[in-house]
Amino acid sequence: MEPIAPASADTAPSDPGVVVTSRWQVADRHAQRATADGAMARWRQMPWPEGCLSVTCLLSTDGHLVMFYSRWASEPDYRRHVADVVEGDTADRVGDHDSGVTHLDAVVSRLVTSPGSPSGDAPHPGCVALISIATDGPELQRQAAERIAAFRADAHPGAIGGHLLFSLDGARVTLYAEWTSEEAHQEAIAGSRFGGPRGIFDGVPGIRGLSMHRYQRYRTAGR
Known part of the structure; x- marks a missing residue:
């Protein structure tokens, strides 16, 4: 990824x-x-x-x-x-x-970082992890994004792709991350390199984790 x-x-x-x-x-x-x-x-x-x-x-x-x-x-x-x-x-x-x-x-x-274009042999995402982060304003949205980038520089082999979303009111950053499986994501976040049980924003004023949920894509509709 x-x-x-x-x-x-x-x-x-x-x-x-x-x-x-x-x-x-x-x-x-x-x-x-x-x-x-x-x-x-x-x-x-x-x-x-x-x-x-x-x-x-x-x-x-x-x-x-x-x-x-x-x-x-x-x-x-x-x-x-x-x-x-x-x-x-x-x-x-x-x-x-x-x-x-x-x-x-x-x-x-x-959309702040565009979804990547996976190669033809990229695995189908078996799991989508959505992590919501509360931020006190646009400047802290950017700081949160930089911290996420630092912790994801050495990606887990089960990671496929992802992108970031900044809420228009400056109050939230959402990480949308695709993984090969739910198990792969569980294994990745268990490591201390992701900040341990209190998260990578522990001790950073104005930034705090809100929620993390795993999903599977179900259906899509479009014009």
Whole structure:
């Protein structure tokens, strides 16, 4: 896997679009699959939103989260879509409000480091690890990215590729990392080189780990 470069004006992609990550909590694996299927069916049946490039659904390996990773041409395109859904009083794209599904968050970010282009013989990702980091402003977003780059310079053989997302409000950095398997990621983070049990941001003011979850890609829809 190519090391993730520190964020700077030179590494930011020219694409002005945004990425929205939206997480939903469910009771168990049965509800997880039903929620994902219902949501993706709605994306395919309803008129495709203007400016939406793609939507990917991922299921957490613990059976309790459904995540949607959507790419949009611009932030206004995404905001118009949200307003249209609310104004139209349509069924939520995730499912029935009485189904025990809880919306946790929706984070609007810009892509800071572009996803790599794996070679033809690169393994298929068996696991996607999403690590969320809280940051007190844009400058600390850059510092967090630099620290991640330093710890990933010597990648584990199970790592395939990854990219960073900076939330537009400066409050979060998300690392999206592809791995050959869940076991490979577990092995990698067990080593002290990743900062030990308290994480690589231990002792860094204004930066702190929020969450880490492993997912598997489930379905994708696009225009």
